[in-house]
Amino acid sequence: MIITLKNITKTYPNGFCAIKTLDLEVKAGDIMGIIGYSGAGKSTLIRIINRLEDPSSGEVIVDGCNILDLNSKKLQKTRQKIGMIFQHFNLLSSRNVFGNVAFALEIAGWDKQKISTRVYELLELVGLKEKADFFPSQLSGGQKQRVAIARALANHPKILLCDEATSALDTKTTKSILELLKDIQKKFNLTVVLITHQIEVVKEICNQMCVMSNGEIIERGVVHQVFANPTHEVTKELISYLPPSDKSHILSHIKTQNQVYKIIFTGENADEPLISDVIKRFGVDANILSGNIEELATENVGHLIIEFSGEKIAQSLEYLKQKGLSIQKLEKKNDL
Ligand SMILES: Nc1ncnc2c1ncn2[C@@H]1O[C@H](COP(=O)(O)OP(=O)(O)OP(=O)(O)O)[C@@H](O)[C@H]1O
Secondary structure, three states, X not given: OOEEEEEXXXXXXXOOEEEEEEEEEEOOOOEEEEEEOOOOOHHHHHHHHOOOOOOOEEEEEEOOEEHHHOOHHHHHHHHOOEEEEXXXXXXXXXXXXXXXXXXXXXXXXXXXXXXXXHHHHHHHHOOOHHHOOOOHHHOOHHHHHHHHHHHHHOOOOOEEEEEOOOOOOOHHHHHHHHHHHHHHHHXXXXXXXXXXXXXHHHHXXXXXXXXXXXXXXXXXEEHHHHHHOOXXXXXXXXXXXXXXXXXXXXXXXXXXXXXXXXXXXXXXXXXXXXXXXXXXXXXOEEEEEEEEEEEOOOOEEEEEEEEEEOOOHHHHHHHHHHOOOEEEEOOXXXXX
16 A cells, blocks of 8 residues: 555644544555545545644554654655645746746755756646746646646656645536546556545546545445445435536447437426337337436426337337427437
8 A cells, every 4th residue: 555544533723623533545556536525524634645734643654654753854755755736726926837847846956957857848748838938827727737737746756646636627627637637647657646526526537436524434445336336325415416427328329320319308298108108109129328317496307318229210209209208319429
């Protein structure tokens, strides 16, 4: 294990207990997602891993060393092996992109020439070589996070801690930052620990996950196993917020045969077994490719994407239309 937390507790000076006895193990090369609602204790936990926060009791073993035993000089050295990125990027506004990344190397005592080579190497890695002279105020959120990632990687860390790294970003930028994190994890065999309140972040890049609630880990395991069989109510609720799944498999059906339809039903006809009805009546086959129900403020709206086969598809569709369902044939990507 590259990170082991044993019997950790944390009570803040005001007497608030943010972490009640907690154990955590992270294997080298894992991408561990720690998810939970606001106030669960996630930030406190991740900050304990690099001792930005000291626990009230317990042990923090990073790469074989109990970091609670280290004096400040040795701790600083160890921290170079643990990069960190934050929700609000924490860049120095008075320094340009180059200067922000160089800062981590200056502190670590690198010589000037080596700093320059390394900074450009890092900016290349995060796709920002052309922006070396820009100041943080001239960058988008996604670009700022790329600078922060470059800075976090400067000293060749073994571990990268991400504190809500995508929470301030829009969906598309979030995706690109998660892609970048995935790539660099692979490239450098990094161990990544990320905290988030967004379940899609865990789904997108983590292989291991822990769910936190009220200062405790209430569920943990391999991501696909927890998703397949969540046991705790909080986990079930978090997973229920996942947006509808990836559409690539539907696209492959659209390409290979053109009897794919989107069927939309609203509140009043949602409860009738209309699909099994048409299968029986018209002898068609219906392969359900996706389905979801959105609970809107006024009414529930359901979408089914179905691939039909059989002789009487036209009659089946006519029947469903008469029952009040809206039907749209899917012929290309943009129809989805
Ligand atoms: N310095 C502090 N002093 C007292 N209480 C604190 C301190 N920092 C955090 N807390 C409390 O500890 C609890 C856990 O906070 P923490 O920030 O770790 O949770 P979180 O899961 O990261 O939530 P969020 O996503 O909102 O930051 C919260 O109730 C918070 O108010």
